[in-house]
Amino acid sequence: MFSSQEGGKEPVVMEAKPVSILWGSQTGNSEGLARKISKVLGNKGFAPTVYDMDDYDVSKLAEESMLLLVTSTFGDGEPPDNAAAFYNWLLSDEAPKLEKLKYSVLALGDSNYPEFCKCGIDIDQRFKALGATPMVERVDCDVDYDDAFEGWLKAVEDAAGAAASEGGEEEAVPSEPEFGKKNPFPAKLLNNYNLNTEESSKETRHVEISLEGSGMSYEPGDALAVMPVNDAAYVEDLLKAAGFTGDEAVEGTTLRKALVEDYDVTNLTLKSLKAYAELSGSEKLAALAEDKEAFKAYAWGRQFIDLLTEAPVAFETPEALLALLGKLAPRLYSISSSPKAHENEVHVTVGVVRYDAHGRARKGVCSNFLADHKGEDPVRIYFHHTKTFKLPTDTSLPVIMVGPGTGIAPFRAFLEERAATQSSGKNWLFFGDQHAASDFLYQDQLSEYQASGVLTKLDTAFSRDQEKKVYVQDRMREKGAELYEWLEAGGHFYVCGDASRMAKDVDTALHQVIAEHGKKTEEEAAAYVEAMKKSKRYLRDVY
Template identity: 35%
Template sequence: MVITRAPHSMTPPQTTTPFSAPQWQQVQQLLGLLDQRQALWLSGYLAAGAPAAAPQVAPTPSNAALIAYGGETGNSESIAQALAEQALQQGIRVDVQDLAKLRTRQLSKRKHLLLICSTHGDGDPPEPVVPFYDALMADNAPRLEGLQFSVLALGDSSYEHFCVTGQQLDERLEALGGTRLHPRQECDVDFDEPAARWGKAVREQLPRSDQRGATSTITSAPAHSALTYSKRHPLSVEVLENLNLSHPQRTTPIHHLELALKSPDFSLAPGDAVGVLADNPPALVAAVLDACHLSGEAPVIVQDESMPLVQALRQHQDLTIPSTRFLEQWAQPSDSPILKQQLKAPSKAQRQYLKTVQVLDLLRQAPATPDPQALVDALRPLQPRLYDVANSLEHIDDELHLNVKAYRYDIAGRQESGIASQYLLTLEPGDTVRIYPHRNARFHLPDDPHIPVILIAEGSGILKMAVSMAPCEINWEGFSSSSADVSA
């Protein structure tokens, strides 16, 4: 889920501070809820005292291109922010907004719309986008004859309904009278290159202002904010303990991990999640190298960074789920009749076939010795996994606790272990793991402390239920919204 958080560079002072540790955590949580305009106003309010009247905000120029994003993982937001910065450098006025906060009637006042949206689950719009999506699909949605638009649809081709939300939004904007500025671009999980091509193409279609660095509404993060930590810039933390909470004979054990958290900028609230960048098992990496007859020392490039092939396969590339692109790129060097036949099949049949095999199965069924870089380019990026936080930083501010359940699944007549849960369950004290904060406002406590709340944690075999008329008094220690491996 994507939540726009305001930039803030406030870090706990190294000397005497008037705030207690819990108070400072509350300050950081509040700042995380503010957008850039709200944070700026608050700083002036605190400096000058209560103003006589609410501040007046200059309206966004009507000719500013609207970049609207929606999703649940942060990918759409990161693309939107990068696109906005590139547009400003070219003198293009832009306004960046979250679809969760955008009203459909605002579109009728715009001339240009660049919409970036992912598809959630099995073809549903992301939860924060649902109100905008429903309003746009409604019979009383505003006409948009004066709007020029283009859609960047994000998805995962391993799911049947690939990029369907972006497709539906694209078709609906046209049905309401909008005109395509540029054809819709659909992206798989390896979206960097196609998203960059789309961004370059749409910027060429937008009008330039007379002045470079035109004004815009953009939420950006300074160097020391909590947003510094992301999938691209994770925080490496040390494992303090890895405790098995289950009976030794249980096939799907549950572990409690305790991680050292020394960074004051790693801001989390009860209900938030942590993104874990798991490594592929060394045995699987070795098997892939053997199947391709390649050396792990061969140099390759991943995201503009040079590294040995073994590191790319260990930390960056998905070695389990084969994509349609892998099928296309592997059919020729392997000269496999089976793969060539699958390439001729309808896309739905292709996706169904790819669900029955893993990357190593295809490498062994259709052997080939590719160029190391070609192998890396054919594989999907290894996706992070989200785990709910199992402790409150207000009580223990220098540790992060996770509850992880081992994940097992059947494929190709055998049983496999989930990559992330296998990685986490085998960590030992002293090992390091790469993580980043993932805000999950849907599971935060209500702002009104008088609303009754029932909390139930299910899925791991550990059941907890708390009923309270004052949620702020709930002890969250050990509580997790889901102890299971969310995406193993």
């Protein structure tokens, strides 16, 4: 509550306007923005309350007067784990009418995916269908969301109106860290080697980076953001296809330098396809832009340069080319080290993308940047902290980790942390890949942890070492009775890796194990899993 006074009149007590701020996040971006919104609106005379969507009491929604919702989308248009229950309830027949509600949605997404911002879009449309009134229309943010967020927040402030122009001493909004997204730390790459043998069809790099002089810190479960640069040879091919030399002046630098360092020159997105189709007048590309499934099929194995060969365009200015491209975004990697085991270092485990398609060699931008890095130039980095994908604070509790392929990354960090802190809780790892002889990542270290007792159980699934393919979810079912015992003992269950297939198959297996060995119905098993999610005992780092 605030007071103001004019002349000799009695102070007028002004009630701060309540506003609920809900966030749904897989990696922590939405949570960070929600807390920033709360700080800013609190300083403007509002009474904000921030809710993890998993913790929000949905029975309150019909009585809310003002609500702001920030959510990401991951996988194939799916809600984040902590938003799934709210999302499913809102889209069900159980959701009430919301005529009292004024709201706004900030949707985070990645335009590289066809279902861009789908979770936020669905929630916004459902709010409208239930009678709620948007105080500010939904804003859809791409990976480079800072400007869009600031514009949306200013519009929310203006639409809501300040509850008081004076309110005593304001609490300052936390300042940005010295090194972050806007100012990455120029780190030295210390070590970089292939974890697979020469016989493997894969290339998985173990990358070690120095934090000396950065003042930065992290915890197991966090992610490392790497700002890559584009492949110089690819940029030269793009310049040639676009009819430029690369020496043209743009944005205070040369076109070549801008394309190498600042712009996303590889990813073929639906947004860039639509814009290029209009510019080129290509009926084929225009038709693809209107059919998401056809676009997905066309885009596989293709990059932006393929548009230039499909329908050549004479660009009038270099700015016309840049207008079709998004900004080069950082890549997030699950950290595979504990700072207690590697002082002033951070490690990541990187699957390198290299293949041929449509007559051209294709390379993953950041994975090849790191794989081919010789250590001379700095690697620009910052940390992406998460409050969810963490080890239990009670170190006596058991931990179950499912991480095939590069999904092992955070669990190497977890094991290093559990060893360094001498945690008494048991640790169980399910790891899988193609072949034991060539693809057993971190095998020596895992064997040492088994011998020392840090790693209580290790179950592997090498899919192509026998006629019938075997995966981590199969091993879970085989060990279902013991797995259920660990869960009943308060075990925390973690999954890291591919969201579209592996994580779904593991989730299905988890439900089956609980139903069979807990002697539960499908509905009871589903309720058990939901309770694990609510208590933050079932956590996923999936992509």
